[in-house]
Amino acid sequence: MMDAVLQYLADGEPEFIDALRSFVAIPSVSTDPARAGDVRRAVEFVAARLARAGDIQVEICETARHPAVYGCWDGAPGAPTVLVYGHADVQPPDPLDQWHSPPFELTERDGRWYGRGVSDDKASMLIPILVTEAFFATGSTPPVNLRFLFEAEEEVGSPNLPVLVRERADDLAADVVVSADGAMWRPEAPCVTVSGRGLVSLEFTVKGPARDLHSGRHGGGVANPLHAAAALVASLHDGGRVAVEGFHDDVRPIDPGVLAALERLRFDEQGYLTGVGAPAFGEPGFGTLARQWYRPTLEVNGLYGGYQGPGGKTVLPRDAHVKLTCRLVPDQRPADVHAKVRAHIGRHCPEGVTVTVEEGHGGAPPYRIAPDHPALRAAAETLAEVFGVPADFVGMGGTVPVADTFRDVLGLDTVFFSFSTADEDIHAPNEFYRPERFRLGLEAWARLLVRLARGVRAL
């Protein structure tokens, strides 16, 4: 069976690339209201391709904004059910003048495919559809029961995904989620992701006088909100460690298996630091990757107040603004961390000013999957087989809110199984994809479904 499926996938490549070209040609920019029709076209394209793949029940689900595609096939009685996730929407192509080829024309150049959304997530999300098609087309059927959920709001924060998943929870019931989104860490070696950090965001304003004052006339007798904001921000860290009271209370020590995997990684730390142009810096007792993957952070993303133009202006400004985000690790909870940061800010507010904490934007708990989870092991073994080298176990510094939705609403773990790579200039001009990853991905998804048929639930 597998031979025939792999042969179908190899033979079909020219047509698959045509399909990808058509998919990339639809400018499904979900953040742009003028592109709502294109987003819908992309969703319809996905639904049509999925319906064509085989005997699958396909439905376009309306939401408050952009529709999603739902698919269901239940022809493998006794086998596990796998929920496949991906997204059909893309980031805006701006700045347009920095593209070397039109963003919505799939262009092969120097062994890469260029186009907006080709890496995030159109090529990678097409793969499981084509693999499903291959099973049906070669006279067999997929080895597991399947659910598909392709949304079109991922690039705007998936606002309606939790609503939809909750509404259709029964239809989405499965044993595990496999996400076609969520790029691999680096192109040199395959990897599976064991964690993503959670997110809490918060803004505050330090308020001083009722209006901007002349710093000559008034300075020295009235507190300067910039000084106070600086003192507040400085109080949030002690060296490289977050100094917010209670911030680390619920931080679970790094899993020994994860730590062992981290130590086995061939990571060129010096090369990384040279690339970002900064020395190593952070929480004492941890290396760079541990700091970025497995330890919590508090980063100020914006700090501003007073005069910013050329030259000087002798102003004592009325206020100062701070925007910050925390990245969380198990078992920190967003609401709890938010409350602790807020309390810290209130407690450390310097004399002579007041501070107002605004509500944050979004928030997500950390994502984690046990390194010995059967579905994760299946993914790792599949990658080792296809790539011919063992898969690394890696963490993710960023946040994957969809995994939280599936955990929260459906009680499911998510395995990330994307063939995009983090260096493919997603969200930037000249986004690209590696054609060889497309081929490897087709094979890997076919082999993974077979492996998952043996059982996916953690023991």
Added chain:
Amino acid sequence: MMDAVLQYLADGEPEFIDALRSFVAIPSVSTDPARAGDVRRAVEFVAARLARAGDIQVEICETARHPAVYGCWDGAPGAPTVLVYGHADVQPPDPLDQWHSPPFELTERDGRWYGRGVSDDKASMLIPILVTEAFFATGSTPPVNLRFLFEAEEEVGSPNLPVLVRERADDLAADVVVSADGAMWRPEAPCVTVSGRGLVSLEFTVKGPARDLHSGRHGGGVANPLHAAAALVASLHDGGRVAVEGFHDDVRPIDPGVLAALERLRFDEQGYLTGVGAPAFGEPGFGTLARQWYRPTLEVNGLYGGYQGPGGKTVLPRDAHVKLTCRLVPDQRPADVHAKVRAHIGRHCPEGVTVTVEEGHGGAPPYRIAPDHPALRAAAETLAEVFGVPADFVGMGGTVPVADTFRDVLGLDTVFFSFSTADEDIHAPNEFYRPERFRLGLEAWARLLVRLARGVRAL
């Protein structure tokens, strides 16, 4: 003699107001290259009026930008020589839509004269010219020898004044400078100014990674320049006191006479704080006015880096910027304070980032005149006589670089004798002047010149 002079000044008022109206009608905005011709017209207007005042040698002096007016009269052998200073240029009238009457039309409304530059400094600088005219017109001559220097670059920082004063040092030799610029503190009581704070400005940039990084992916393993800038700024103060090493080394204790005068002031501190909308805050051991007039400060005027738009952006920015100014008191020297702040910043630069200090903009030593200086005493006695209440002795939180030029190049003390008041919305829409101050100013300048004839040099 004085009676006739005062009568002339009273009788001449309608014509003087016409002159002021013509003067205000010239939009002598020195910062606007398109107004260079208007600035010259204002200078020519002043020169013409001064020439008409009497037997005065008047000259228009070219500089690298806007011309100045020089005047000389030496008909009082044996009497002191007084150098009168003022300026004919004005601030831009923007924002125009906030004016209740056209900015370049002198408009009387509710007992005030409105117009751009009427308070800063056209009405006040016209007064000594009209007083000189009154002496000549009434058959006497001024009681002191006179030098006049009216520049037209004050609102752009007087860049060519030091050059001109140096070139014409012999022609400007005098016993004291009396400035028609430099508003009184408040309208309730007359005052003389015994000090102004010096200025040092400095900018620095805290540099982290080579480019903006994603704070999820990289955060925790790379130093954040915003944290470092905040720590640096926080290190500059300890409570309300400047914490820069050596900053206070050369600070002279407040003069006992000045301190006594300060304690005699009827200052509504609570009313002031309510007005600015802030609680009292500053260096321990000093009251609000002492902090603002007689103690040095370091104020951050701008602090910025990272994302400032709506919502959030998970960025770890490449750099952060800080603009600051210090106000200096005797005997602090700008270059020395600049070096100390720069050294402090270098010494306190946090780990993981670098800091680059840019050169500052301008700089001026503190201004001071002894409270028992004969010319200052003459000014105070004149004000007491004219206003019918004693004159307060006050400090100035801001900086008066012209006094430094006269001290530095000519070795002269400057007495501020302006009839503008600090609340007259100078540099703002609806700048105004108080007509009664114009009348009081004419009388006061006449009486001051007589008083100064008795001797102006410090003993």
